[in-house]
Amino acid sequence: MNSATRPAILNGLPVRPKGPPDWPRPDPLVQTVFERLVKTGDWGRYHGPHGTELCQQLAHYHSLEQVLLCSSGTAAMELVLRGLNISPGDEVILAGYxxxxxxxxxxCVQAIPVLIDLSPTTWQLDPTRIDPAISAKTRAIIVSHLHGGVVAMPHILQIAKAHGIAVIEDACQNPGAMIHGRRSGTWGDVGILSFGGSKLLTAGRGGAVLTNRADVAERIKRYVQRGNDAYPLSEMQSAILVPQLGQLDAFNQRRSQSVQDLCRQLSDFPGLTVLQPPTGDVQPAYYKVGLQYRSECWAGLTRDGFAASLRAEGIAIDPGFRGLHLIHASRRFRPADSLQEATQADAGMLTLHHPVLLEGTSAIAEIVTAIHKIHAHAAEIAATAPTCD
Ligand SMILES: Cc1ncc(COP(=O)(O)O)c(C=O)c1O
Structure with a gap:
């Protein structure tokens, strides 16, 4: 058989022999910043103009008053919970996935996670699950936009307002997305961003808290200040983020076009569906592209076996997150419902990594070719399952 039509996992030729594109990409603007940092010595200073500039630019971009920089998206979430005064025994609602x-x-703040299910159509947090999950102890809800999806923020705000609970919006996976005319991360009382090494805005590590609530910002500033900033983003990291922010909208648009292309080409394909793209007045942003996988349409080839097969073709794709209820002891959380969809997402979510989306139509065509190749040989790959799971 022609080795180009044989899957790479079965010793055929990979569709993308060079593998996935590098991230971060070489960027002349970032290079210029590094040269300037070396010249001025700002790369090694505790204090300088770059953190302030980044805060101003992020505040302007998001039309917000307060931006606090910190060491990661994970640290940002901890700081937000502390800034909202979430205390031992309080309940915080979040999706089971x-x-x-x-x-x-x-x-970490000794509160209790209350897990609610996903919407079956979008595999994002389901706003209709919030009301029944609320108790006298509920203080906040964490809303994450995941894998290119967008949660209906107006609906969330309406419920939160009615119950007097705070909204924390996690925009780590979709910085710059527009939701009904507002940036992702600006809908809630507080939003967070990540500048981790794989992220759309990257400094290797880093994060930010976005808010208009002066009380929350003040509490966070007091918490991190111990004579020194305990959760810092360096001047060097801040400096290289500024030019990336300037390019974010254009890059988000290119990534979205690639995803539309992929959706079109997979629309009739059985057993593999791009997570329903947001409709209406929404411009998504793609850090990952979520796909729903159904192994019954793939001659029993498991989701992980399929991901391994695509990786062998040179495409960066992985299983999604684990369901939170499936990896934590039940005494750690309160399940508010059956978490049936979160369980489905645990087993069936795939996430395509974003760098390939900037390569345009030819790269999307390669992904589709690889998918067809694997589908044609699914039974044979499934028979070798122990090597690809
Ligand atoms: C949804 C979401 N929230 C938060 C984070 C945390 O970001 P960091 O890696 O900067 O800690 C991530 C990282 O991937 C994420 O995907």
């Missing part, structure tokens, strides 16, 4: 550190941070 979410970034693990969000759950851990709730525990």
């Amino acid at each position: 979410d970034f693990k550190a969000n759950f851990q941070n709730v525990l």
Whole structure:
């Protein structure tokens, strides 16, 4: 058989022999900043103009008053919970399928995570699950936009207002997305961003807290200040983020076009569906592209076996998060419902990593070719399952 039509996992030729594109990409603007940092010595200073400039630019970009920089998105979430005065025994609602550190941070302030299910159509937090989950102890809800999806923020705000609970919006996976005319991360009482090494805005590590609430910002500033900033973002990190923020909208648009292309080409494909893209007045942003996988349409090839097969073709794709209720002891949280969809997402979510989306139509065509190749050989790959799980 022609080795180009044989999957790489079965010793055929990979569709993308060079593998996934590097991230971060070489960027002349970032290079110029590094040269300037070396010249001025700002790369090694505690204090300078770069942190202040980044705060101003982020505040302007998000039309917000307060931006606090910190060492990671995970640290940002902890600081937000402390800034909102979440205390031992309080309850914080979040989706049963979410970034693990969000759950851990709730525990870190000795509060109780209350897990609610996802919407079956979007696999994002389901706002209709919030009301029944609220108790006298509920203080806040964490809303994460995941894998290119967007949660209906107007609906969330309406419920939160009616119950007097705070909204924490996790925009780590979709910085710059527009939701009904407002940036992701600016809907809640507080929002968070991540500048981790794989993220759309990257400084290797880093994060930010976004808010208009002066009381929350003040509490966070007091918490991190111990004669020194205990959760710092360095001047060097701040400086290299500024030019990236200037390019974010254009890059988000290119990534979105690639996802639309992918959706179109997979629309009739059985057993693999791009998470329903947000509709209406929403411009999404893609750090990952979420896909729903159904192994019954793939001759029993497991989700993890499929991901391994695509990786062998040179495409960066991985299983999604684990369901939080499936990886933590039941005494650690309160499940507010059956978490049926979160369980489905645990087993069936795939996440395509974003760098390939900037390569345009030819790269999307390669992904689709690889998917077809694997589908045609699914039974044969499944038979070799122990090597690809
Ligand atoms: C949804 C979400 N929230 C928070 C974070 C935490 O960001 P960091 O890696 O900067 O701690 C991540 C990181 O991937 C994330 O995906």
